[in-house]
Amino acid sequence: MKWRGSQNQSQGLLLLSVLAILSGLVSGLVMISLVSLVHFASSFIIPGHPENYEALSVIERLVIPSTACLLIGVFWCLLPSKVQKVGIPYVVERLNYHQGNLPLANALAQFIGAFIGLVGGLSIGKEGPAAHIGATFGSQLGQKFRLSHANVEVLLACGVTGAIAAAFQTPLAAVLFTFEVIFIRYSMTQVLPVLLSAVTATVLSQWILGRFEWFDVVAMDVPNFDLSLSIVCLVLVGLIVILSSLFFQIQKWLWRFAGLSIWLRFSCVALITAIVGSVFPQVLGGGYDTINLVFSGQVIATSLILIAFLKMFLTATSIGLGIPGGMIGPTFSIGGLMGLQVSVWFDTGLPIPIETALFVLLGMASMMAACFQAPLAALLAMLEMTHTSEVIFPAMFVIVLSCLITKLIFRQDSVFVERLNYLGLSSVLNPIERQLRSHTIEPVADPAISVSNVAKFEQIKDFASNMIDYVYVCKGGQWYEISVSELLTKMSLLEYGPQPWLKPLGGELGLCTDEMLISPIIEVEEMESLIKLLSIFKETSANKLLINLKKSDQLCVVTRQRLDEFFLKETSRNVVD
Incomplete structure (x- = not known):
């Protein structure tokens, strides 16, 4: 049945709402499936939990990432060049230049490539790949029901939102991330279906994976924002801005080598990851385990700031050379490590106690905001993770300053936008085209x-x-x-x-x-x-x-x-x- 043009407004909203719920279910299931499959496969390789790379021998830390890059290289070489395009920048490209038509083959390639990389301990994220796959399903739904381009856009947004919401269980932040990073604009006609998708994916994630406890932030005691605390926040902002700028500049420099063979690029990733990971196993995988180790009372001999910089370098190198993974999770981890380092530095040097969990979350939010120019999404993520309004002012302070300095002084936009600009594509349509x-x-x-x-x-x-x-x-x-x-x-x-x-x-x-x-x-x-x-x-x-x-x-x-x-x-x- 052809719905476009034949349904009235209420029928159209009802259909769109049902499809939005389906998009949320599928994108949430994709995120959950990716996590579950990675955990299952990792259990045969890594003892304990999936990111316990510290328990592996040096030889194992050399072999596992190298094998993962080899397998991705073999798989990627078997694919046609048009199927090798994956990730959120590709989603934005198809949205703006191809009526939001996302092929299923690219989504499947994204899933398999990300799965191999995550099991192999490469420094990539799972949220970006899940967002691509969720967006593809939303796009396919819209085309199957022959919806207008505007409604296909809505379902594409629902897929991205569902994946992010399921990953972090922060539905409002996921909605704002989609609007700020993917669409770079807000549209009231899209809000209700996208919210439905976010809620559906979050409920599904909590039901299957359980409720996420972000470093015991429920019991967090947020100090008054005085001069001493503002100085600590300024130090954090300065470090985050440096990290986010380097994160982009390394990728930008590596983009020029996109014409080289897959084997050469992926071999470089394998070599760098194996060498760094063999000496500093904390940088392998997602990186959240290092933060959790500190919270559990264990001492990390290596400087946290060094781990944060190495994590940033490995992630930027892997993504810049074409490894099919995401950036959202690693940027959260990098920012959290830097916030943790700042809290350790100033814990005994101020008249007020430094709340470690607060600075971990401030680092995560400011790194995300600076890299993707998504201040509102970062702020909402803080609120949803802490469940308290007391973090609003310090969060706004670090997020706004990080975004402003990155954009005005370093002239850096969102990493996704910069990637599209480098390819000669526009991330935002002019009003006539829209x-x-x-x-x-x-x-x-x-x-x-x-x-x-x-x-x-x-x-x-x-x-x-x-x-x-x-x-x-x-x-x-x-x-x-x-x-x-x-x-x-x-x-x-x-x-x-x-x-x-x-x-x-x-x-x-x-x-x-x-x-x-x-x-x-x-x-x-x-x-x-x-x-x-x-x-x-x-x-x-x-x-x-x-x-x-x-x-x-x-x-x-x-x-x-x-x-x-x-x-x-x-x-x-x-x-x-």
């Missing part, structure tokens, strides 16, 4: 009447009574336009006797149109939105296009003037609203 992408061709299309090469007289008379100006005829595979007024003029000549254009048609005479063809008209297939229609007008310099509606086996015609008038009308309406 407006055209949100509409299908129905509002600007008129029915097109086709006739055979020999038209019946009764049919021509009907054209006149129905006020039809032009009809269309196909000759030699090319469509031509014919003026109805000329057909009527030809018919009026019959009162003077037989005419040379009379031809037999099914036992009677008809009007042969061969000599009345005005001009050829370009025939195109039906498209999902007006943006594609505009691009065809620009490419062909045509003033009129014939659209083949294959689903209904009908023709319609669209003029450039009608398209321009519709856009101006919609723009004026939005300004008034």
Whole structure:
């Protein structure tokens, strides 16, 4: 059934809500499945918990990451080049340039590649891959139900949100992350379905994985924000800004080697990860275990700031050289380690006690905000992790300063945006493109009447009574336009006797149109939105296009003037609203 254009507003919202819940369920299940499979596979390799790389021998820490890179390299070489594109930047690219159409093959490649890398201890995250897969399912749902491009966008957002919400069990932060990082804009029409997806994925995650306890923050005692605490926060901000800038600059420098062979790039990742991981096993995997070790009372001999910098270096190198993993989880870990280091530095040097959990979370939030330019998402993540409003002011302080310094002084945008800019792609559509992408061709299309090469007289008379100006005829595979007024003029000549254009048609005479063809008209297939229609007008310099509606086996015609008038009308309406 074709829902687009046929449903009223309430029916459309109901359908979208149901599909949003499905997107949340699937993206949440993908996240949970990825975590569960990684834990299951890791149990055969790593003793204890999945990130207990400290328990492995030096040889094992050399072999395991190298083997993972080898397996990913073999798998990646078997894939066509177009299937090798994965990750959140690819999701944004498909959203802006391909009507939100995300192929299933890329999502499957993302899942397998991330699984191998995570089991092998590579410094990558699982949240980005899950977001890509969830977005793909939302996109496929929208296309299956033939929704408009605007609604496909909503379901794509639902998939991303569900994956992030299931990963951290922070539904509101996941919603804001999607709007700030993927869409880089807010739309009230998207909020309800996206919230539904976030809640669904969070409930599913809590039901299957249990409720996450972020470093026992329920009992956190937040000190008053005075001069001493502000100085500590400024030190944290300075370190986070340096880390986030290096995190981007290393990736940017490595992007230039994207043309090298997969074997060479992945071999470099294997070598660097094996060497660093053999000496500092704390940098392998997600990195949260190091923070948890400190909270459990165990002493880490290595400097936490060194581990944070090495973790940042390994993650930036792995992602920059094309390993199919995510960045969200590692940035949380890096920021948390830096916050933990700052709390250790100042724990005994101030008249007030330093709350370790607070600074871990401040580091996580500020690193996320600086790397992805998502201040509101980072702030909401803090609130949802701590369940207390007392953290708002210190969180706002470090998050706002980190974002401002990164953007204004270091001229650095979100890592995802910078990646798209490097590829020559835009992360944000201009208002005209955005407006055209949100509409299908129905509002600007008129029915097109086709006739055979020999038209019946009764049919021509009907054209006149129905006020039809032009009809269309196909000759030699090319469509031509014919003026109805000329057909009527030809018919009026019959009162003077037989005419040379009379031809037999099914036992009677008809009007042969061969000599009345005005001009050829370009025939195109039906498209999902007006943006594609505009691009065809620009490419062909045509003033009129014939659209083949294959689903209904009908023709319609669209003029450039009608398209321009519709856009101006919609723009004026939005300004008034």
